[in-house]
Amino acid sequence: MAHSDLFAQRTKAMKASEIRELLKLLDQPDIISFAGGIPDPAHFPRDAFAKAMSLALDETSAGTSLQYAASEGYGPLRTWIADYMQTLGVTCDIDNIIITAGSQQALDYLGKLYLDKDDTALVEWPTYLGALGAFNAYEPRFDRLNAGENRTPDEIQNAARAAGGCVKFSYLSPDFANPTGKTLSRTERLAVLAQADALDCAVIEDGAYQALRYAGDDVPSLLALEFAQKGTLEACRTIYCGSFSKTLAPGLRVGWVVAAKPVIAQMVLLKQAADLQTATINQIAVNHVARSVFASHVETLRGVYGARLAAMLAALDKHMPDGVTWTKPQGGMFVWVTLPKSVDGRDLLEKALDARVAFVPGSAFYADGATTNTIRLNFSMSDEAKIDLGIARLAEVMRKAFLQ
Amino acid sequence: MAHSDLFAQRTKAMKASEIRELLKLLDQPDIISFAGGIPDPAHFPRDAFAKAMSLALDETSAGTSLQYAASEGYGPLRTWIADYMQTLGVTCDIDNIIITAGSQQALDYLGKLYLDKDDTALVEWPTYLGALGAFNAYEPRFDRLNAGENRTPDEIQNAARAAGGCVKFSYLSPDFANPTGKTLSRTERLAVLAQADALDCAVIEDGAYQALRYAGDDVPSLLALEFAQKGTLEACRTIYCGSFSKTLAPGLRVGWVVAAKPVIAQMVLLKQAADLQTATINQIAVNHVARSVFASHVETLRGVYGARLAAMLAALDKHMPDGVTWTKPQGGMFVWVTLPKSVDGRDLLEKALDARVAFVPGSAFYADGATTNTIRLNFSMSDEAKIDLGIARLAEVMRKAFLQ
Structure with missing residues (x-):
């Protein structure tokens, strides 16, 4: 055959x-x-992970660490992430958070969540190769985010409709982007948010490198800026994807998504159907390590x-x-x-x-x-x-x- | 919004x-x-996992265990699985094997690999709820496998075509199925394979419970029966999904797929785009545990x-x-x-x-x-x-x- x-x-x-x-x-x-x-x-x-795995597999914890767990993720880790997001200027609770197998999986699930065939995803030019790969599985059209050619939102949306769908989201990595290393200014970020409001689309913010700043001053994340504008996460269209791969270690495959509750609730259903859950023991170990040595x-x-x-x-x-x-x-x-x-x-x-x-x-x-x-x-x-x-x-x- | x-x-x-x-x-x-x-x-x-994690995080191994790794999975674990499949009557090499985050993820990726909207998946009636959930993301039509109503393959395929697609695969769990506990006889298995040959579709064999037999004699897996018929895995249409969740522990999310190389190669691409890889440390730990205590x-x-x-x-x-x-x-x-x-x-x-x-x-x-x-x-x-x-x-x- x-x-x-x-x-x-x-x-x-x-x-x-x-x-x-x-x-x-x-x-x-x-x-x-x-x-x-x-x-x-x-x-x-290494030492922190060795200690964390040892704790996760002690007599009182092993039964939990090795067992199935909830699709949304391990509660204490989601609580740590909620506290961490607060330091970035975003107030959320654990129902605004799902744990994913790295932020790459978040991109796959967000493609699955939003993209019908021929829908449009706006991406930077160039952008993260893995995002193109993840979204490609859902057969979208890609168009250029911030083309610098002064297209109006109507022109962008009309082009998307002519292709058979509509603009579902912008995807970008505003801090030290892969591949360019570029960081968007506050003004550029506000323009991305204004464009998304005009297009009535979601914004996927890839925060994989955000914590790795070596010079200059922090710029608030897109989600933090939108949160400041709208006052509640439930009114925000930005979906923030975080990862422990660059800060702690990639080999455990633990990342997270922060968004309005209807988005997270639907992602939980997608995850339940797609892989049930992120590995329990990895979430427990990352929780230990994040609490002991993250900063x-x-x-x-x-x-x-x-x-x-x-x-x-x-x-x-x-x-x-x-x-x-x-x-x-x-x-x-x-x-x-x-x-x-x-x-x-x-x-x-x-x-x-x-x-x-x-x-x-x-x-x-x-x-x-x-x-x-x-x-x-x-x-x-x-x-x-x-x-x-x-x-x-x-x-x-x-x-x-x-x-x- | x-x-x-x-x-x-x-x-x-x-x-x-x-x-x-x-x-x-x-x-x-x-x-x-x-x-x-x-x-x-x-x-x-527990003891075996504690020892395995300790080994995986010792000074010589931690750099590998905590790092990114290949999408197809950890070589030594795939070698163990190839040896295990040999005990089930299937000769394969590691390029016939991809490691997945549990067999649930294998079902998601196989849905993604085969199903266009309105294609038909043949499933048992009743069948594993999680398979229906995984496949549903790709908007298929479900039809009944072995309906016992004597429909010919042409009738089944014509119904699939009338719905706008074709029959892409049969999905079944031939051993101690979830939810029925039923096991197919050798004759029934041969009939499933003959039907798939007539339909020219793939067969997805869910082997999650195969190792957990408490009475009676083993019946060869669908893949083993087809391998015996066709002499080489490359000629087989059966795709075998295995899992360590029921035999060792589900909390690590480690499973595998065995199939012809073109199927595995395409699944590797899907996995690369969807979550890069199954957690490195989990594969290394499962490899240790499988080699020390599986049997x-x-x-x-x-x-x-x-x-x-x-x-x-x-x-x-x-x-x-x-x-x-x-x-x-x-x-x-x-x-x-x-x-x-x-x-x-x-x-x-x-x-x-x-x-x-x-x-x-x-x-x-x-x-x-x-x-x-x-x-x-x-x-x-x-x-x-x-x-x-x-x-x-x-x-x-x-x-x-x-x-x-």
């Missing part, structure tokens, strides 16, 4: 993540890789990653040839580099691998794949000396490539 | 699981509950649950009034009771709760909800004395109800 003859239409839009396929090739120790987007395992809070551990990470970001920006300044520009992030894990128009990041990668340095070509981060002269550099996995050496190698590759 | 105005059409078919909502009400200690479907936490392999622990469970099943069947014999019949399972966690036609299981539950005994009314397990005179009894969570007392209470409730 030809198995693929039976597959649903949606599978035609789903292809392997270039990044994850690429990462499989990068186990060679002499390559300096700026290709990943993962935390440095040398800085996981101090994030402070440690800010020091470690902040130094690496500074090293990368200094190395780019020092080594890069003319015609190359890059973002100046204040947090997160990525710097976004724009090459001369004639240079394709994918071609450059081939040459870079020969020179034992790696990165991710930028085209995959565009919903239309059309822009090819960009690359993403990750700085979280390399120490400062390696960063300088790797950027020097990359600059040398560029000089040769530009001459061709 | 009215949040639900923006929700996708699929959400209209998704409602709360009666079982999970009901379970929330059953925390009162004086209720004898046959309503759950969960393992007895007194018999989790001996399953043997222990067979003793414990087998005695409870025997106690329930004896109590039903002893207490039930005339007009009530029930299945005689040889494994699993459930006995399925048929009431007189005039008695609705939901009405009976109200009265039973007053008498401090609980169960799940059967109607939710039918795709059309039309059959109301059945109930599901779980025997895994109560000791033998409680089972006798609970069945006696239930019989008393029935006697009164039947007189009305």
Whole structure:
């Protein structure tokens, strides 16, 4: 039998993540890789997790930790998250929170919750590759958020209707976005909210990197700004996706969503049908670790990653040839580099691998794949000396490539 | 804003699981509950999990356990599963296996993989409620598997085409099914496979309870039977879903799927887009526990649950009034009771709760909800004395109800 003859239409839009396929090739120790987007395992809070798992599996707790649990998530962890959201300026209670298997799963469930075939999702250009992947399963149309081309909300909505659906949500990562490292100003955030009000659509705020600021001042999250405008979470259209993957550890797959109760209630039903619940023991362990070391551990990470970001920006300044520009992030894990128009990041990668340095070509981060002269550099996995050496190698590759 | 105005059409078919909502009400200690479907936490392999987590978080392993990992799953665990499948008569390698967050997630991903809107899924009548919930997200039509009404494959396929799609798969749990406890004979299994060949559809085999046999002889799984017919897994249309939830512990959410490589490769893409991967540390811990205690622990469970099943069947014999019949399972966690036609299981539950005994009314397990005179009894969570007392209470409730 030809198995693929039976597959649903949606599978035609789903292809392997270039990044994850690429990462499989990068186990060679002499390559300096700026290709990943993962935390440095040398800085996981191992002791805290070992203690937490030991507590979760002691005689009084193991029966709960190893058993099924409620689809909405572990109450004490949701309480910790409610307190954490309060520090971000959002007042909520645990019925405004669902625990997901990382924030990637939140994106899948939000696609499932909102998108009928041919509905429109507004996304940044470029945007998080994993969001495009998650939403693609529901066969949407992507349109450009904040196109800078002065389209009115009516024009955007009319284009969505002409495609057979309507605008269901904007998706964006306002802090230290993957892949660009950019942060939206307060004014830009208020414009996103005003546009969503005009379109009457939801806003999905990806807060995965929000806690990882190394310089500059915090800007309130979209949800905090909307909460301040409207006075109650129930009136807010913003849906905030949080994650412990970048602050504590990704291997437990624990994230969360904060939104108005009708949204959370429907997500609970989706989750019940899709995987019943996030692993009980992981939620209990994360609750222990968050309560014991979250603030101090994030402070440690800010020091470690902040130094690496500074090293990368200094190395780019020092080594890069003319015609190359890059973002100046204040947090997160990525710097976004724009090459001369004639240079394709994918071609450059081939040459870079020969020179034992790696990165991710930028085209995959565009919903239309059309822009090819960009690359993403990750700085979280390399120490400062390696960063300088790797950027020097990359600059040398560029000089040769530009001459061709 | 009215949040639900923006929700996708699929959400209209998704409602709360009666079982999970009901379970929330059953925390009162004086209720004898046959309503759950969960393992007895007194018999989790706690020591093995505590040791496994300790190993997973030691200095050499923690960096891996807490980090991102491949979407297809942890290699050593997939190797263990390949060896386990060999004991069931299926030769496969690790590229035939993907790890999922429990077998519930496998059902969601298989719905996503196969079902376009209005495609047909053939299911048993009654069937696992969670399968109906998982598939419902993809807006299928359900038709009856093995209707016993002698429809030809052409008639079944023509009905599917008239509904706007085609038959994409049969879904069934051939061993000690939830909710009926029934096991298909070898002849019945061969008929399911022959029907799938004639329909040219996939077969999803839910093996969640297969290891929990307390009496009688093993019947080869559908996948093993098809493998024996066709000689290679690549020619098989059966997709086997396995789970550690019933044999080791559900709270880690680790299950697996075995199928031909093109099916697994596409599921890996779906998983990458939907939640990246099953929690790394959980897979590493389950690998340790499976390798150290799987066989001996399953043997222990067979003793414990087998005695409870025997106690329930004896109590039903002893207490039930005339007009009530029930299945005689040889494994699993459930006995399925048929009431007189005039008695609705939901009405009976109200009265039973007053008498401090609980169960799940059967109607939710039918795709059309039309059959109301059945109930599901779980025997895994109560000791033998409680089972006798609970069945006696239930019989008393029935006697009164039947007189009305």
